[in-house]
Amino acid sequence: MTIVDSTEELGRRDRKKLETRAALERAALTLVAERGLAGVTVEDIAEAVDVSSRTFFNYFPSKEDALLGRSPSSEAELLRRLADVPPQASALQALRVVLREEAERVQERREEWLLRLKVFEQNPSLLPKLISGGAESERRLAAAVAGRLGDDPAAAAHAGLVTAVALTAFRVSMMRWSTVDTSLAGLVDAAFEALAEGLPDPS
Structure with a gap:
C-alpha cells in the first residue's frame, strides 16, 4: 500500500x-x-x-x-481558531470572532441544537454535568486568552472575566435564538456590541 x-x-x-x-x-x-x-x-x-x-x-x-454535544476535538478547534485571531485584537474582540464562527456552525445544525436545548429543559438532572463540563472548557479558554495578553500579573484575572462575560453573552444569545426564528450569529453580534458599549439600557 x-x-x-x-x-x-x-x-x-x-x-x-x-x-x-x-x-x-x-x-x-x-x-x-x-x-x-x-x-x-x-x-x-x-x-x-x-x-x-x-x-x-x-x-x-x-x-x-x-x-x-461536546468533544475534545471541537474544543481544540475552538482554541485553534482563537490562536488564529490577529494579536492586535483585544481579548473581547478575539472572543467575538471565535464565538461568532461557533454561532455559524451551530446555525448549520439548528434542528439538532434546538432539540438539545429542549432535552436540557426537560431533564434538569443534566445541568450539573453540563455546568461542570462547561466550567472546565471555560477555564482552558480563559488560559488561552491570558496567553494572548502576555505576562502581566493582571492578565489572568482579566482573561477570566472577559471569557466569562463572552461565554455568558453567547449562552444568552443561544437561549433567545431557541425562541425566535433569526440568525444566531446576528444575536451574538448584537450581544457583543452591547458589551462593547458598556451594556447601556434599552432606550
Missing part, C-alpha cells in the same frame, strides 16, 4: 468515526426527547444506530455525555 493510500484510508476511517459519533448524539437526543432521560438506556441508543454498546462507549462514557 502506498503512502497516499494509507492517508486516504485514515481519512475514511476518521470520517466514519465522526459520522458514528454524530449518529449516536442524534439518536440519544431523539430518544430522550421522546421518552425522558430515565426511559433511555445506552443499549437503546446503540441499537438505534445499529452498533454495539461497546462501540457507544468508545465515543462516550455515559448516555448523558452523548447529549451534551
Whole structure:
C-alpha cells in the first residue's frame, strides 16, 4: 500500500468515526426527547444506530455525555481558531470572532441544537454535568486568552472575566435564538456590541 493510500484510508476511517459519533448524539437526543432521560438506556441508543454498546462507549462514557454535544476535538478547534485571531485584537474582540464562527456552525445544525436545548429543559438532572463540563472548557479558554495578553500579573484575572462575560453573552444569545426564528450569529453580534458599549439600557 502506498503512502497516499494509507492517508486516504485514515481519512475514511476518521470520517466514519465522526459520522458514528454524530449518529449516536442524534439518536440519544431523539430518544430522550421522546421518552425522558430515565426511559433511555445506552443499549437503546446503540441499537438505534445499529452498533454495539461497546462501540457507544468508545465515543462516550455515559448516555448523558452523548447529549451534551461536546468533544475534545471541537474544543481544540475552538482554541485553534482563537490562536488564529490577529494579536492586535483585544481579548473581547478575539472572543467575538471565535464565538461568532461557533454561532455559524451551530446555525448549520439548528434542528439538532434546538432539540438539545429542549432535552436540557426537560431533564434538569443534566445541568450539573453540563455546568461542570462547561466550567472546565471555560477555564482552558480563559488560559488561552491570558496567553494572548502576555505576562502581566493582571492578565489572568482579566482573561477570566472577559471569557466569562463572552461565554455568558453567547449562552444568552443561544437561549433567545431557541425562541425566535433569526440568525444566531446576528444575536451574538448584537450581544457583543452591547458589551462593547458598556451594556447601556434599552432606550
